[in-house]
Amino acid sequence: GAVVSQHPSRVICKSGTSVKIECRSLDFQATTMFWYRQFPKKSLMLMATSNEGSKATYEQGVEKDKFLINHASLTLSTLTVTSAHPEDSSFYICSARGGQQYEQYFGPGTRLTVT
């Protein structure tokens, strides 16, 4: 099956700093990538959808200036959490979708802790 990697798997940062998370599709071209937050024992909250070469579409309530998304190639998307605060601590998961497919392939997630 399709493989999506995510890096780093865990990161601890201080309040006020920025953190970049990478999401890569390893064996297929991801025309669309999605970024989610998942709280403990909760569902996936879609943050934004990014299509290669165009600006990301953010969900209502998600600050685009705080969560910067770049989808520069068909295999890489990045999420930068700027000026992170403790309330940004969460599990961030990316997923990728190729071509005309609807199914999404998820990365292993990144556990962000802001101290």
Add this chain to the structure above:
Amino acid sequence: GQQVMQIPQYQHVQEGEDFTTYCNSSTTLSNIQWYKQRPGGHPVFLIQLVKSGEVKKQKRLTFQFGEAKKNSSLHITATQTTDVGTYFCAGHNTNAGKSTFGDGTTLTVKP
């Protein structure tokens, strides 16, 4: 906006019992996908249903798509401990241009 509701939120069963989770959408869907997330893991794609009334099987798992394409179900026959995890449905709405995930049903199996 589009809403996808999933019930129950939690289900505890004895090994060998059957399990069903239901997914209901506020809008007509073009397709529905099902995912499984094991504890500590990430969601893994299981299957996609496209046609009205479609039924698909994967070993002990049976997936159904309603005639009106607004609801779906996942049924597991004779659960095993390896079935534990959270099962998510995701309904795709063409007008919205995206898939919306349900809140998931977390299954625990007592050996």
